[in-house]
Amino acid sequence: MKKHKLFTPGPTSIPEEVLLEMAKPIMHHRTEEFLKIAKEVFEGLKYLFQTKNDVFILASSGTGAMESSIVNLFSKSEKIIVINGGKFGERFVEIGKAYELNVVDIKVEWGKSLSKEELEKIIEENRDAKGVCVNLCETSTATHFDVKGYGEIISKYPDIVFIVDAISSLGAIPCYMDEWKIDCLLTGSQKAFMLPPGLSFISLSEKAWERVEKSNLPKYYFDLKKYKKSLEKFDFPFTIPVSLIVGLRKSIQIIKEYTLEKIWEEHKKRATATREGILAMGLSLLSSCPSDAVTGVILPEGINGDELIKFIRKTYGISIAGGQDKLKGKIVRISHLGWQDEFDVLTAITAVGVGLEKFGYKLNIEKGIEKAKEILFSH
Amino acid sequence: MKKHKLFTPGPTSIPEEVLLEMAKPIMHHRTEEFLKIAKEVFEGLKYLFQTKNDVFILASSGTGAMESSIVNLFSKSEKIIVINGGKFGERFVEIGKAYELNVVDIKVEWGKSLSKEELEKIIEENRDAKGVCVNLCETSTATHFDVKGYGEIISKYPDIVFIVDAISSLGAIPCYMDEWKIDCLLTGSQKAFMLPPGLSFISLSEKAWERVEKSNLPKYYFDLKKYKKSLEKFDFPFTIPVSLIVGLRKSIQIIKEYTLEKIWEEHKKRATATREGILAMGLSLLSSCPSDAVTGVILPEGINGDELIKFIRKTYGISIAGGQDKLKGKIVRISHLGWQDEFDVLTAITAVGVGLEKFGYKLNIEKGIEKAKEILFSH
Numbered sequence: 001m002k003k004h005k006l007f008t009p010g011p012t013s014i015p016e017e018v019l020l021e022m023a024k025p026i027m028h029h030r031t032e033e034f035l036k037i038a039k040e041v042f043e044g045l046k047y048l049f050q051t052k053n054d055v056f057i058l059a060s061s062g063t064g065a066m067e068s069s070i071v072n073l074f075s076k077s078e079k080i081i082v083i084n085g086g087k088f089g090e091r092f093v094e095i096g097k098a099y100e101l102n103v104v105d106i107k108v109e110w111g112k113s114l115s116k117e118e119l120e121k122i123i124e125e126n127r128d129a130k131g132v133c134v135n136l137c138e139t140s141t142a143t144h145f146d147v148k149g150y151g152e153i154i155s156k157y158p159d160i161v162f163i164v165d166a167i168s169s170l171g172a173i174p175c176y177m178d179e180w181k182i183d184c185l186l187t188g189s190q191k192a193f194m195l196p197p198g199l200s201f202i203s204l205s206e207k208a209w210e211r212v213e214k215s216n217l218p219k220y221y222f223d224l225k226k227y228k229k230s231l232e233k234f235d236f237p238f239t240i241p242v243s244l245i246v247g248l249r250k251s252i253q254i255i256k257e258y259t260l261e262k263i264w265e266e267h268k269k270r271a272t273a274t275r276e277g278i279l280a281m282g283l284s285l286l287s288s289c290p291s292d293a294v295t296g297v298i299l300p301e302g303i304n305g306d307e308l309i310k311f312i313r314k315t316y317g318i319s320i321a322g323g324q325d326k327l328k329g330k331i332v333r334i335s336h337l338g339w340q341d342e343f344d345v346l347t348a349i350t351a352v353g354v355g356l357e358k359f360g361y362k363l364n365i366e367k368g369i370e371k372a373k374e375i376l377f378s379h
Numbered sequence: 380m381k382k383h384k385l386f387t388p389g390p391t392s393i394p395e396e397v398l399l400e401m402a403k404p405i406m407h408h409r410t411e412e413f414l415k416i417a418k419e420v421f422e423g424l425k426y427l428f429q430t431k432n433d434v435f436i437l438a439s440s441g442t443g444a445m446e447s448s449i450v451n452l453f454s455k456s457e458k459i460i461v462i463n464g465g466k467f468g469e470r471f472v473e474i475g476k477a478y479e480l481n482v483v484d485i486k487v488e489w490g491k492s493l494s495k496e497e498l499e500k501i502i503e504e505n506r507d508a509k510g511v512c513v514n515l516c517e518t519s520t521a522t523h524f525d526v527k528g529y530g531e532i533i534s535k536y537p538d539i540v541f542i543v544d545a546i547s548s549l550g551a552i553p554c555y556m557d558e559w560k561i562d563c564l565l566t567g568s569q570k571a572f573m574l575p576p577g578l579s580f581i582s583l584s585e586k587a588w589e590r591v592e593k594s595n596l597p598k599y600y601f602d603l604k605k606y607k608k609s610l611e612k613f614d615f616p617f618t619i620p621v622s623l624i625v626g627l628r629k630s631i632q633i634i635k636e637y638t639l640e641k642i643w644e645e646h647k648k649r650a651t652a653t654r655e656g657i658l659a660m661g662l663s664l665l666s667s668c669p670s671d672a673v674t675g676v677i678l679p680e681g682i683n684g685d686e687l688i689k690f691i692r693k694t695y696g697i698s699i700a701g702g703q704d705k706l707k708g709k710i711v712r713i714s715h716l717g718w719q720d721e722f723d724v725l726t727a728i729t730a731v732g733v734g735l736e737k738f739g740y741k742l743n744i745e746k747g748i749e750k751a752k753e754i755l756f757s758h
Contacts, residue, residue, distance in 0.1 A: 008407045011621055022622075023402035026575055028387045028698045032689075059440045059577055060600065061617035067600045098599040190618060196405055198438055198577040198620035218597060220477040221439060221446045238440035239569060241577035242390055243401075310411075319407045 002317030007348045009139050009168050009294040009321055009335040011190040011197055014247075015254065018194060022247040029240050037249050038240075044252030045201060047260070048170060048193070049185055051177035055203040056227055059241050062167035062188030063091065065200035068222035069163045069184045070095045072204075073131060073211045077102055080131040081122060083150075086110055087140035087324045088165060092133040099217050104129065110327065111141045111296070113289035116149030123157065130211075131161045137169035140324045142296030142333055143287040144173075151181035161208050167191060167200075169293040171255065172267045172337050183208040189244060192263075192293070194251045194338040199244050268292045269376060270336045270345050277349045277372030282363040283356075286331050294335045296323075297352065300361050305329040308355050315358075318351040342376040381696030386727045388518050388547050388673040388700055388714040389569040390576055393626075394633065397573060401626040408619050416628050417619075423631030424580060426639070427549060427572075428564055430556035434582040435606055438620050441546035441567030442470065444579035447601035448542045448563045449474050451583075452510060452590045456481055459510040460501060462529075465489055466519035466703045467544060471512040478596050483508065489706065490520045490675070492668035495528030502536060509590075510540045516548035519703045521675030521712055522666040523552075530560035540587050546570060546579075548672040550634065551646045551716050562587040568623060571642075571672070573630045573717040578623050647671045648755060649715045649724050656728045656751030661742045662735075665710050673714045675702075676731065679740050684708040687734050694737075697730040721755040 045055035085108035171192030286296030353365035424434035464487035550571030650671035665675030732744035
């Protein structure tokens with residue numbers, strides 16, 4: 001008997017009560033019954049985003065929300081600064097270039113972060129820039145970026161909007177849209193929201209909406225101005241994924257009951273225990289500024305990460321993620337996102353340890369478990 | 380006790396076995412297990428599209444697939460002809476204009492169709508056009524367009540590609556992508572595929588792929604060239620909605636078991652019975668060229684369609700659709716899509732009849748039921 005557990009940074013495990021909610025007979029999206037649910041969800045999203053602004057739901061993956069941020073906030077050939085520390089920073093660069101923007105590609109070494117002082121210097125060198133894009137957690141390198149600090153800097157520039165991709169981290173680690181002066185915050189459904197993939201979410205500040213009014217980049221499906229007008233008449237500009245919204249209502253209820261603060265604290269504890277456990281085993285971490293959403297583990301020389309992951313999945317039913325692009329085969333990533341508890345940390349690090357042992361690498365699994373246990377159950 | 384039944388042209392009812400399939404624990408999208416499912420689904424989609432071409436799955440509503448067809452097949456300021464007989468023809472016009480194409484907007488009276496000879500004349504007047512867009516079923520007016528005939532004409536022009544939106548009809552009525560010389564066929568999940576909304580599908584002919592190579596319209600999320608490259612490495616360019624795909628596999632299995640031919644025949648019978656029943660009651664039909672996917676019924680003067688629909692839903696649990704834009708309040712639409720049987724026709728027309736009676740309009744419901752019964756159970 002195998003219990004399949006997901007430690008991938010999306011899709012993540014889904015609570016049974018959410019799965020069953022979505023298995024109920026489907027309803028039409030233009031009914032009072034569904035609109036009542038949608039209103040509850042829209043309110044809940046404001047809590048998750050920690051904002052007074054409206055949050056828009058898109059039927060797309062997180063990448064769609066990233067594209068939406070670019071095509072709605074900018075105009076032809078405008079300059080944007082992208083803090084590019086991995087595959088998802090790179091994605092902002094690619095989207096900007098696809099729309100022929102003037103992209104200042106600030107390459108940050110994978111696994112490293114960028115200080116707010118460094119960002120300030122970059123902005124000063126690019127005073128004609130109209131926006132800064134960053135990932136709160138760069139998922140590919142499991143690295144945290146100082147969104148709070150960047151917001152302090154960027155908000156001093158009235159012509160620059162601040163776009164934050166929090167796809168793999170919103171609801172897992174602190175992120176206050178309004179307080180941190182984020183102009184555009186976006187995320188996806190299949191991470192800390194404990195839902196299947198298929199929805200993304202985006203919210204804009206007043207400063208960002210002023211941009212939307214002026215934006216001349218071509219868009220239709222991702223046009224937020226049109227969406228806003230539809231919502232004013234309590235309608236959606238497209239057929240919204242009804243069952244995912246119904247599931248989202250349940251997820252939001254669960255999150256609200258725990259409170260975000262408690263959920264953030266638990267993610268932090270699980271992430272800390274994972275990192276300390278991994279180090280105690282004798283392995284090392286990828287990131288010098290690790291996120292509490294996901295942990296990147298550097299594999300010993302000679303270990304093929306893809307083979308290791310396959311082995312762990314086939315033998316134990318445990319799914320962890322590998323490296324992407326230049327990190328392919330060289331790391332594994334353990335997600336802490338969403339529906340997990342303390343015991344899941346023991347499961348994940350033990351699976352990695354035992355897997356490595358089977359591949360002939362000697363390490364101290366017991367010490368890792370002991371260290372993690374200490375942190376998880378210390379109070 | 381009320382049994383909620385959907386007669387809306389999307390979302391449509393979902394078989395219990397599909398709902399339960401999607402309620403199983405979620406899996407990661409980059410596993411052998413999921414790739415096996417995805418392969419089965421990709422093969423099944425070729426059957427649904429009646430094509431040898433690959434079918435691409437997008438995480439979006441049908442509108443996203445419409446946008447994808449435009450941004451992938453055309454280049455800046457090219458001319459396209461749109462056969463615009465309703466809200467969804469209009470949508471092609473809007474998307475074309477959003478991308479600054481030169482749109483020849485062929486307005487067809489709502490509820491009417493266009494002959495292939497008329498189309499030929501239009502093309503001859505626009506020999507510099509690069510594409511023709513049409514809806515197989517214009518959902519807003521429940522009208523059928525002669526895609527087969529248009530294909531015969533358009534295929535004579537090597538520089539013109541033929542784009543068909545079959546969102547509300549693929550899987551319900553005959554549509555042979557290859558045989559009918561369609562260059563780009565697209566649809567959505569929440570109609571005849573018996574799934575929740577959240578997926579759309581698009582397939583391109585060889586002639587269309589040649590266009591993709593040359594296309595210079597900006598795109599990222601809907602970029603099919605990039606998608607094709609990813610699939611060659613058995614990967615998706617974005618996180619695919621895993622649970623919907625798992626549900627889709629089940630839907631495809633059901634459809635394959637019945638066979639498309641039998642399903643088309645049944646839709647035709649249900650649609651005919653509905654139309655004849657409605658006429659026998661003393662009501663009239665909206666479309667002079669009705670689709671077998673959905674039936675549009677003109678409401679008697681003085682009846683508020685939106686109120687009627689609300690009443691029927693609240694009182695009997697039956698959801699039918701209203702009119703859109705200029706037809707708002709003036710018609711109701713009864714869908715025949717997907718998971719329905721003969722008895723559902725009796726339910727739908729009786730609900731409309733009884734509802735109208737309650738609103739004070741006299742009509743012969745018994746005669747309508749009798750007529751429908753005759754057609755449904757005649758052999």
